[in-house]
Amino acid sequence: MLHVHITTLVQLLIASSATASSFDWSSTKYVYAFGDSYTFVQGTLGFPNFSFIGDVLDLAFTPAQILSDEIIPRNTSSEGSNWIEFLTGCLGGSPTKCEKQLWNFAFAGSDIDPTLLPRHHNYTTSLVEQVAQWAEFASDVLPHPDNETLTFWWIGINDTGDSLNNASITDFAAFWETEITSYFNAVQLAFDHGLTNHVFINVPPEDRSPGSVGNPTSAANLKNHIALFNAALSNHSASFATQNPSE
Ligand SMILES: *[C@@H]1O[C@H](CO)[C@@H](O)[C@H](O)[C@H]1NC(C)=O
Ligand SMILES: *[C@@H]1O[C@H](CO)[C@@H](O)[C@H](O)[C@H]1NC(C)=O
Ligand SMILES: *[C@@H]1O[C@H](CO)[C@@H](O)[C@H](O)[C@H]1NC(C)=O
Ligand SMILES: *[C@@H]1O[C@H](CO)[C@@H](O)[C@H](O)[C@H]1NC(C)=O
Numbered sequence: 001m002l003h004v005h006i007t008t009l010v011q012l013l014i015a016s017s018a019t020a021s022s023f024d025w026s027s028t029k030y031v032y033a034f035g036d037s038y039t040f041v042q043g044t045l046g047f048p049n050f051s052f053i054g055d056v057l058d059l060a061f062t063p064a065q066i067l068s069d070e071i072i073p074r075n076t077s078s079e080g081s082n083w084i085e086f087l088t089g090c091l092g093g094s095p096t097k098c099e100k101q102l103w104n105f106a107f108a109g110s111d112i113d114p115t116l117l118p119r120h121h122n123y124t125t126s127l128v129e130q131v132a133q134w135a136e137f138a139s140d141v142l143p144h145p146d147n148e149t150l151t152f153w154w155i156g157i158n159d160t161g162d163s164l165n166n167a168s169i170t171d172f173a174a175f176w177e178t179e180i181t182s183y184f185n186a187v188q189l190a191f192d193h194g195l196t197n198h199v200f201i202n203v204p205p206e207d208r209s210p211g212s213v214g215n216p217t218s219a220a221n222l223k224n225h226i227a228l229f230n231a232a233l234s235n236h237s238a239s240f241a242t243q244n245p246s247e
């Protein structure tokens with residue numbers, strides 16, 4: 001899985017709603033993340049093997065809980081530290097002790113919206129629910145000053161995989177438009193609660209992953225679907241930046 005991470009990171013698409021001049025990684029002290037298993041880190045108060053904190057059947061936490069939650073080192077889907085741990089250097093323990101604090105709401109196996117695709121498990125916290133969880137229980141507790149905060153989004157890997165053979169979806173461009181509209185409603189919620197600088201990572205070439213090798217027809221379909229998903233993501237991130245100019 002590691003090669004997939006690296007391939008995707010070079011395709012980083014940065015859509016900052018703040019002015020370009022205000023983006024400065026060396027000033028970034030708070031990093032927020034939303035996503036799926038490629039991004040999740042294990043928390044002492046997380047669902048084992050799925051999250052840093054909580055699950056959709058139990059989203060709530062107190063300020064004292066989130067502030068005492070700790071990252072368990074190397075307990076990720078890549079069986080080592082993952083990309084966002086390396087990026088932040090926040091590899092374990094309380095995020096409050098890290099030079100760049102990693103507040104990670106990603107949940108393994110997450111799709112964007114449970115009204116559009118079924119959950120993998122009844123406890124799976126979808127992307128829109130991760131953001132709602134952060135907004136309700138964390139946004140007033142964890143710091144996010146505009147000039148020291150960056151938010152990463154990486155979602156769509158399970159959506160593109162789960163829907164590949166879904167015969168009820170006859171127009172994938174239209175389906176992704178619906179999905180990405182829901183996605184950006186969540187981004188807007190995050191923005192409205194004070195997360196103003198965003199990095200959107202698109203879906204990597206899963207058609208070249210081991211699971212796709214040996215089935216060229218399926219891989220070609222997946223490649224096509226991913227291209228459409230990423231195009232809709234690119235469009236929406238650009239219009240989001242236009243609609244939410246820096247103050
Ligand atoms: C961010 O802004 C605050 C308030 O203006 C200031 O105190 C702080 O030094 C700034 N941080 C950086 C890294 O410039
Ligand atoms: C977590 O996943 C590993 C496999 O990666 C499995 O061996 C282990 O039993 C799981 N732990 C829990 C608590 O489900
Ligand atoms: C992560 O910790 C769980 C226990 O919470 C364990 O079952 C699992 O094997 C660990 N996974 C990895 C990749 O170390
Ligand atoms: C999410 O999608 C990835 C890539 O297809 C897959 O490896 C993973 O098993 C999926 N997650 C779950 C929980 O099914």
Ligand SMILES: *[C@@H]1O[C@H](CO)[C@@H](O)[C@H](O)[C@H]1NC(C)=O
Nearest residue numbers: 116117118162163166168169
């Ligand atoms: C197929 O997609 C539709 C959305 O058009 C969704 O309601 C349905 O649950 C999906 N089926 C599966 C098996 O994922």
Ligand SMILES: *[C@@H]1O[C@H](CO)[C@@H](O)[C@H](O)[C@H]1NC(C)=O
Nearest residue numbers: 056057058120121122123124
């Ligand atoms: C979630 O699914 C498990 C396993 O199927 C089941 O035992 C449990 O009752 C379900 N929980 C809820 C709240 O639906």
Ligand SMILES: *[C@@H]1O[C@H](CO)[C@@H](O)[C@H](O)[C@H]1NC(C)=O
Nearest residue numbers: 173177228230231232233235
């Ligand atoms: C993105 O926007 C362009 C220009 O408005 C449009 O032609 C294209 O169809 C859009 N693509 C998607 C995937 O929505």
